[in-house]
Amino acid sequence: MIKVVALDADDTLWHSESRFQDTQARLSEILDSHAPHDHVQAHLHELEARNIKLFGFGIKGFTLSMIEAAIEISQGGITAAEIHEIVMMGKAMLDGPMELLDGVGDTLAALALDFPLIMITKGDHMDQYNKIEKSGLAGHFKQIEVVMNKDAAAYGEIFSRHDIDPGEVVMVGNSIPSDILPILELGGHGVYIPYHVTASFERHETEPDSPRYRRLTRIQELPALLKAI
Ligand SMILES: [Mg+2]
Numbered sequence: 001m002i003k004v005v006a007l008d009a010d011d012t013l014w015h016s017e018s019r020f021q022d023t024q025a026r027l028s029e030i031l032d033s034h035a036p037h038d039h040v041q042a043h044l045h046e047l048e049a050r051n052i053k054l055f056g057f058g059i060k061g062f063t064l065s066m067i068e069a070a071i072e073i074s075q076g077g078i079t080a081a082e083i084h085e086i087v088m089m090g091k092a093m094l095d096g097p098m099e100l101l102d103g104v105g106d107t108l109a110a111l112a113l114d115f116p117l118i119m120i121t122k123g124d125h126m127d128q129y130n131k132i133e134k135s136g137l138a139g140h141f142k143q144i145e146v147v148m149n150k151d152a153a154a155y156g157e158i159f160s161r162h163d164i165d166p167g168e169v170v171m172v173g174n175s176i177p178s179d180i181l182p183i184l185e186l187g188g189h190g191v192y193i194p195y196h197v198t199a200s201f202e203r204h205e206t207e208p209d210s211p212r213y214r215r216l217t218r219i220q221e222l223p224a225l226l227k228a229i
Contacts, residue, residue: 002189002229004164005111008173009121011195014135015099020062021197023089027066030082034074044069045200056148058124063090094127098134103220108140110223116142120158122150122178150178152185172222176204184210189229193219
């Protein structure tokens with residue numbers, strides 16, 4: 001029996017990763033004379049994975065990783081003007097328009113009539129709260145939680161703080177490792193709605209084999225699925 005609906009935000013409610021991919025593509029162009037594009041992407045991903053422990057998830061850390069990659073790939077040859085452009089790219093990402101995924105507003109309004117909704121999103125606090133405000137969706141949510149990392153311990157802490165039984169929760173999101181595996185581990189339900197691009201550190205080879213796991217193609221299918229569970 002589902003009593004609480006928890007939702008991821010980035011690439012579940014609004015577009016996020018596509019903006020990272022566009023910016024990475026521009027970084028490859030800036031470094032065109034130093035390395036092939038696939039080398040730039042691979043080196044950036046390696047640095048991001050290493051830096052997440054220090055910077056956390058988010059655009060500020062991503063921008064620093066881009067600068068580090070540019071200096072290393074160019075062997076110190078990157079110009080101040082090019083570093084300035086990278087910083088401006090990061091600022092444009094932070095300051096950019098918010099674009100909701102199709103059907104999100106109507107679906108959340110419908111779900112909120114039947115369930116308390118909790119947003120559980122990870123990343124830089126200021127960036128996440130700016131996006132939440134721009135989205136205009138906050139009013140649908142009973143709770144909004146911004147966490148550093150999405151693992152079973154982080155979810156367990158949220159549910160126990162709100163006196164929620166994880167077995168009565170469905171978590172909806174676009175990442176198998178961050179949104180689905182932890183809730184299945186806690187005995188709850190996971191609904192995976194893939195986004196068309198996935199960040200390197202959110203990729204997962206296989207889908208979970210569990211009766212509490214479901215996969216949808218779009219969020220508009222969620223109310224009918226929850227009635228069926
Ligand atoms: Mg997400």
